[in-house]
Amino acid sequence: MAQTILVTNLGGPEVLKLAETSIPNPEPNEVTIRQTAIGVNYIDTYHRSGLYPVPQLPMTPGMEAVGIVTKIGGNIRNLRVGDRVCYGTGPLGSYAEYRTMPASTLLKVPDALNDNQVAGMMLAGLTSWYLIHQLRKLTDKDTVLFHAAAGSVGLIFCQWASALGVRVIGTVGSVEKAAIAKANGCEETILYKSESFSTRVKELTNERGVSVVYDGVGKDTFMESLDCLQKTGLMVSFGNSSGAPPSLDIGSLGPKGSLFVTRPSLFHYTDDRSSLEEASSALFARVQNNTIKVAVNHTYNLGQAANAHQALEARQTSGSVILEP
The missing domain is CATH 3.40.50.720 (NAD(P)-binding Rossmann-like Domain)
Known part of the structure; x- marks a missing residue:
């Protein structure tokens, strides 16, 4: 079982509830990851409120995170258990301790970058x-x-x-x-x-x-x-x-x-693997050569997701906001 934020009714930050959910086994083209840091972005508030449509309810918000691969599907050749990976373009559902998702959305994290730094920079x-x-x-x-x-x-x-x-x-x-x-x-x-x-x-x-x-x-x-x-x-x-x-x-x-x-x-600019890799490689290079410094200025526990959304919508934040499972 995994700690997960679930939204059963669209609305304000108060609809973000911590729950226990099962961890699906990966399909052939999927992997399961234990997430170590989760990015919070304004688009998450759009999904939570219903401004942007969501596929179904209940749903878990969030588009980016970093974590460790714990299981791999039978068709996966480019990732191994123990790899540190990240994503910044979804799919929806990052506010969770564990998640199972398509391997095609994941990127390997350079060793020089720390987890909070990566979780706070991918989508932005x-x-x-x-x-x-x-x-x-x-x-x-x-x-x-x-x-x-x-x-x-x-x-x-x-x-x-x-x-x-x-x-x-x-x-x-x-x-x-x-x-x-x-x-x-x-x-x-x-x-x-x-x-x-x-x-x-x-x-x-x-x-x-x-x-x-x-x-x-x-x-x-x-x-x-x-x-x-x-x-x-x-x-x-x-x-x-x-x-x-x-x-x-x-x-x-x-x-x-x-x-x-x-x-x-x-x-629409990262919907094929080559574009996603081009973009992420450029970003990783800029951060590693210190052209870009990632400011993670606000950190919350996963169960404090509602507090993170309240601060974000009240414009009380600067830089990146992180949830730690």
């Missing part, structure tokens, strides 16, 4: 990779705006982009978070609660605007973000922590400067 790091290298390849000629720059994705994105010579402007919710963002590659920060971020962006860019806005916040930032873009700029809406963005009149994009808008998903 893979997201940063596709935003920087695949969606629109950034160069040292770009100035970009990143909302929630002190969050788990923000801190990794800012370090990675700044290492490439990209100028990153970030929005944050407090002076403390501004200091964290600046220490992690964000050149300028904007306190969105006390000033208009679009006005400040124009001041910081001599009225030109930025080439790309990366918005994981949604409702509270989407429309004003369009006013931050330069001519033919790109608006990237990759999350909605404040709620879904309002409806957009596509005709408004022309007068604003022939703007582009996209709503991408990490899972």
